[in-house]
Amino acid sequence: MQNRKTAMQRDQNLAKKSGEFLIGGDLRVVRLGFGAMRITGNGVWGEPADRTEAVRVLRRAVELGINFIDTADSYGPGVSEEIIAEALHPYPPGLVIATKGGFDRPGPNRWIENGKPEHLRSACEGSLRRLRLERIDLYQLHRIDPKTPAEDQLGALRDLQAQGKIKHIGLSEVSVRQIQHARTVVPIVSVQNRYSVTDRGSEDVLEYCEKQKMGFIPWFPLAAGRVSGPESPIGHIAVQWKATPSQVALAWLLARSPVILPIPGTSKVEHLEENVAAAALKVDASQTQELDRMARAS
Numbered sequence: 001m002q003n004r005k006t007a008m009q010r011d012q013n014l015a016k017k018s019g020e021f022l023i024g025g026d027l028r029v030v031r032l033g034f035g036a037m038r039i040t041g042n043g044v045w046g047e048p049a050d051r052t053e054a055v056r057v058l059r060r061a062v063e064l065g066i067n068f069i070d071t072a073d074s075y076g077p078g079v080s081e082e083i084i085a086e087a088l089h090p091y092p093p094g095l096v097i098a099t100k101g102g103f104d105r106p107g108p109n110r111w112i113e114n115g116k117p118e119h120l121r122s123a124c125e126g127s128l129r130r131l132r133l134e135r136i137d138l139y140q141l142h143r144i145d146p147k148t149p150a151e152d153q154l155g156a157l158r159d160l161q162a163q164g165k166i167k168h169i170g171l172s173e174v175s176v177r178q179i180q181h182a183r184t185v186v187p188i189v190s191v192q193n194r195y196s197v198t199d200r201g202s203e204d205v206l207e208y209c210e211k212q213k214m215g216f217i218p219w220f221p222l223a224a225g226r227v228s229g230p231e232s233p234i235g236h237i238a239v240q241w242k243a244t245p246s247q248v249a250l251a252w253l254l255a256r257s258p259v260i261l262p263i264p265g266t267s268k269v270e271h272l273e274e275n276v277a278a279a280a281l282k283v284d285a286s287q288t289q290e291l292d293r294m295a296r297a298s
């Protein structure tokens with residue numbers, strides 16, 4: 001019994017080794033989070049191949065100390081949010097679920113931006129219902145829809161915030177100019193852009209977030225498990241560090257900036273445990289720079 005308790009306490013502390021961040025100055029999250037897009041079917045459509053394992057992944061994530069889960073109404077659609085509620089409701093204190101709205105899903109692998117205010121309002125209501133929440137802690141505009149004025153999309157989120165349906169607002173796949181403009185309409189606390197050690201297109205956005213103390217949530221942090229081959233720089237460093245390439249990629253993100261909140265996704269407990277163990281990898285400044293140099297050169 002005592003051994004089991006000690007093992008559980010050790011588990012609880014694992015993700016916490018990544019440190020903490022205050023989203024919007026008041027939502028305290030463990031920096032290494034979980035992305036729940038991969039607990040759906042192929043093409044982010046329908047039921048996952050193994051729903052029981054998906055439920056196990058979410059429960060294990062919380063056991064390992066993760067308290068920040070990213071999802072969207074469009075994952076499934078609806079499936080990811082429903083499985084999160086099935087696995088974790090009633091939610092443990094301090095669990096932050098971030099969801100998103102702003103896409104229509106006509107079929108597998110098909111994503112069409114829809115930023116019409118009426119769509120965003122009904123998307124948010126759907127997320128509240130599926131997640132069984134009274135208020136969403138972090139609601140992210142999945143894309144700024146070029147077909148609708150940005151002010152109208154952000155205005156719809158500002159109204160939802162005023163009604164108490166969402167606490168904080170984040171953006172996804174945006175430029176620095178778009179963030180600056182959005183902030184003239186409504187306070188923005190986080191940005192979710194594609195970014196990893198080998199994918200550095202959003203470096204300017206990360207630097208902006210760092211200056212403004214906004215959370216930067218890099219999606220595709222493992223390039224879907226293909227962040228490196230055995231002969232790549234990351235593969236070599238992984239051998240040196242006695243770690244896996246995924247762990248090196250995550251440890252690099254955590255070391256790169258204190259505002260980075262990685263959300264690696266998986267449908268398997270085994271991969272989840274491997275990824276969370278990256279929180280304990282210590283990467284010093286010279287190793288970060290070496291990896292940076294090698295990744296840029298490859």
Ligand SMILES: NC(=O)c1ccc[n+]([C@@H]2O[C@H](COP(=O)([O-])OP(=O)(O)OC[C@H]3O[C@@H](n4cnc5c(N)ncnc54)[C@H](OP(=O)(O)O)[C@@H]3O)[C@@H](O)[C@H]2O)c1
Nearest residue numbers: 035036037219220221222223224225246264265266267271
């Ligand atoms: N804002 C946006 O537009 C946007 C877009 C895409 C994603 N996202 C968010 O970002 C999260 C992460 O992005 P992502 O899922 O595209 O990319 P990712 O986290 O880089 O990769 C996830 C994929 O990698 C595999 N994987 C995970 N851990 C592994 C490991 N240790 N070894 C080998 N393979 C591993 C998973 O397969 P298995 O299931 O087989 O483990 C899964 O297919 C998503 O869950 C979602 O919340 C946001």
